[in-house]
Amino acid sequence: MLPEFQFKSRYVTINGHRMHYIDEGRGDVITMVHGNPTWSYYFRHLVAALSKNYRVIVPDHIGCGLSAKPQTFEYTLKNHIDNLAALLNTLGITSTSLIVHDWGGAIGLGAAALHRIEIEKLVVLNTAAFRSTRIPLRIRICRWPLVGAFLVRGLNGFARTASFMAVTNPMSRETAAAYVQPYSSWGNRVAVHEFVRDIPLKEGHRSYQTLVDLERFVDKLAENPPPMTIIWGGRDFCFNDHFYNEWRSRFPAAEHHYFENHGHYILEDGHGQVEPIIETFFAT
Numbered sequence: 001m002l003p004e005f006q007f008k009s010r011y012v013t014i015n016g017h018r019m020h021y022i023d024e025g026r027g028d029v030i031t032m033v034h035g036n037p038t039w040s041y042y043f044r045h046l047v048a049a050l051s052k053n054y055r056v057i058v059p060d061h062i063g064c065g066l067s068a069k070p071q072t073f074e075y076t077l078k079n080h081i082d083n084l085a086a087l088l089n090t091l092g093i094t095s096t097s098l099i100v101h102d103w104g105g106a107i108g109l110g111a112a113a114l115h116r117i118e119i120e121k122l123v124v125l126n127t128a129a130f131r132s133t134r135i136p137l138r139i140r141i142c143r144w145p146l147v148g149a150f151l152v153r154g155l156n157g158f159a160r161t162a163s164f165m166a167v168t169n170p171m172s173r174e175t176a177a178a179y180v181q182p183y184s185s186w187g188n189r190v191a192v193h194e195f196v197r198d199i200p201l202k203e204g205h206r207s208y209q210t211l212v213d214l215e216r217f218v219d220k221l222a223e224n225p226p227p228m229t230i231i232w233g234g235r236d237f238c239f240n241d242h243f244y245n246e247w248r249s250r251f252p253a254a255e256h257h258y259f260e261n262h263g264h265y266i267l268e269d270g271h272g273q274v275e276p277i278i279e280t281f282f283a284t
Contacts, residue, residue, distance in 0.1 A: 002178045005044050009066060014086045017073065020066035021059040021087060025051030028120070029093055030282070032058045033084065035102020035127065036195035037159035039065025041178055042267060046099065049275045054282065057096070059087050061107070063191025065182050075194030077103075077207040081110035088117060097121040097282070101267070102239070103195060105129040106214055113217035122228040123278055124247055124254075125266050126239040130215040132246075133201050136237055142196045152193040159183040159192050166264040168235050175268075222250050229255035229281045231274055233262035255281065 007022045022040055024047055032043040040058040047056050060067040061080050073079070084107055088096065095118035100108040105127030111117045142148045142158055151157035160183075163176040171179075183189045200208040228251055232244045248256060257277055262269035 002041065002181070003172075003174045004048075005041055005178065007044075007047060012087055012090050014062065014083050014090075017062050017070055018068040019059060019062055019083060019087060021057060022047060023091070024056045025054055027054045029055045029057060029096040030099060031084075031088065031093070031096045031108065032056065032099040033101070033104030033108035034058075034061070034064070035104045036064070037162055037183065037192045038102065038179065038265075039182055041065065042101065042265070043099070045267060045271055045275055046278065049279055050282065054097075057088070057091065057093070059084060060182075061191065063194065069188050069190055071187060071190055073190075075191050076198055076210070077106055077110065077200070078114075078210045080107045081114055081210070084108065085111040085115035085117060089115075094118060095120055097123075099123040099125065099278070100127050100129075101125040102127055102264070106211065109218065109221075110210065110214050112221075113214050119221070119226045121282065122226050123281065124228065124230045126233055126236050126243075126264050128239060128243050128246070129218050130246065130250075131200070131211055132243070134240075134242060135199060135201065139196060139199075139238065142193070143199070148196065149193060152196060153186045153189040156180065156183060156189060158196065159189065162265075165237070167268050168233075168261055168263045169269050171268060218250065225251055225253065227281070228253075229257065229277070231257045231266060231270070231277060232259065233264055233266035233269060234258055234260035235262060236264040236266075238264055 011018050039060045063069050097120045098108045106129050109129045112119050142152050159180045163179050200211045230247050
């Protein structure tokens with residue numbers, strides 16, 4: 001039993017692959033979209049808090065968490081977007097609020113952009129949905145041929161290290177183990193590595209045009225934005241203040257909450273602080 005993760009696991013088959021998701025509570029729908037190398041476990045405290053008054057959907061991307069981890073699947077941004085949209089379509093959801101983190105920003109907003117999923121409210125947590133050439137050296141190294149696969153898939157040098165590098169307040173041993181449990185072998189880390197390889201830094205990359213299209217959608221969304229709050233960990237080595245300021249610039253009317261001493265895993269470092277902010281945001 002994973003600590004603080006007593007939710008019923010549900011599964012749907014998407015393009016021949018089993019996708020795991022959580023579906024808790026009743027009411028207006030809130031969809032939470034994780035990034036790399038997390039999974040639905042990352043949102044466990046928010047699920048517990050929000051499912052009292054809302055229907056909360058939290059998928060694991062194909063290759064992540066408790067979903068299938070096919071070795072020959074094309075782990076591209078477009079495919080992750082399509083998978084999320086297919087899940088929501090299967091569940092009959094055409095309108096939802098979004099809570100997005102890390103890659104979840106591009107994937108969640110991408111589903112709205114490419115599949116006309118209406119966004120009711122939006123919570124942004126240390127993420128991006130627009131182009132950038134910024135990438136920390138420690139992540140760039142994980143993209144290098146041969147070396148990257150050895151580090152990420154062989155030594156678990158991405159998911160395991162994130163459990164202490166992405167927080168400023170150390171996790172318990174049990175919590176850290178829960179984060180990496182789905183990524184226990186070379187084969188099970190395939191998507192973790194492919195996410196790193198799929199960062200579209202320049203033209204010609206397989207996911208660059210998808211990101212361009214998404215950025216256009218974000219620009220359009222900013223003309224008539226949904227109710228939105230930005231909650232940010234200021235000690236994020238990856239999604240740093242450059243990205244926070246970009247969101248603030250694009251959506252100047254959005255609520256914003258900046259925690260200067262919290263890291264990339266803002267829901268871990270900010271547990272007990274962040275949940276009431278988000279509950280209040282959805283209640284108003």
